[in-house]
Amino acid sequence: NRAPQLDFIAGMADAAGTVIDLFKGNLAYVNVMANISVDCDCNGGAKPPCMQDIGILSSTDPVALDQACIDLVLASNDPGRDELVERIETRYGTHILEVAAQHGYGSREYELIEL
Numbered sequence: 001n002r003a004p005q006l007d008f009i010a011g012m013a014d015a016a017g018t019v020i021d022l023f024k025g026n027l028a029y030v031n032v033m034a035n036i037s038v039d040c041d042c043n044g045g046a047k048p049p050c051m052q053d054i055g056i057l058s059s060t061d062p063v064a065l066d067q068a069c070i071d072l073v074l075a076s077n078d079p080g081r082d083e084l085v086e087r088i089e090t091r092y093g094t095h096i097l098e099v100a101a102q103h104g105y106g107s108r109e110y111e112l113i114e115l
Contacts, residue, residue, distance in 0.1 A: 006095055013099035020062065020105050029065050030058045033072065036080070038087040050080030063106025067097055 020027065033054035039046035054072050059065035070093075073084055088094065101108050 003092060006092055009092060009095045010099045013096045013103065013105065016062070017100065017103055017105045027062075028058060028060055029062045030056065031065055031069050032056050033069055036073075036084065038084055050083045051076065051078045052080075059110070061106040061110070063097055063100045063108055064110035065106075067108045068110050068112055070094060070097070 033056070035041075035049045036051040036054070037046050037049050051073070054069075054076070057065055057068055057072075059068070070088070073081060073088070097108055100106055
């Protein structure tokens, strides 16, 4: 059985791809891994942060950037890590990366350079 939210997530990847295609070569992406909560920051009643801040990441590849963030969470030994990973896995949180990579919006492979 296919989870109903997988189609919605794939649609989000396609919508983002439209913007990526429109501004091709003229975009840079920044993810701030601070105040990390299991809830979206758009939720007015979001749970408090469950993990310590990890840092700020940037890339010209949005898929690689988000994959690096996921990988940093997975590699963390922070006590709140398991709660966040459980939320990501039960909500199919990496499906958007799979779809975006399949559609050529970026790559899930990257080189992490620390400054």
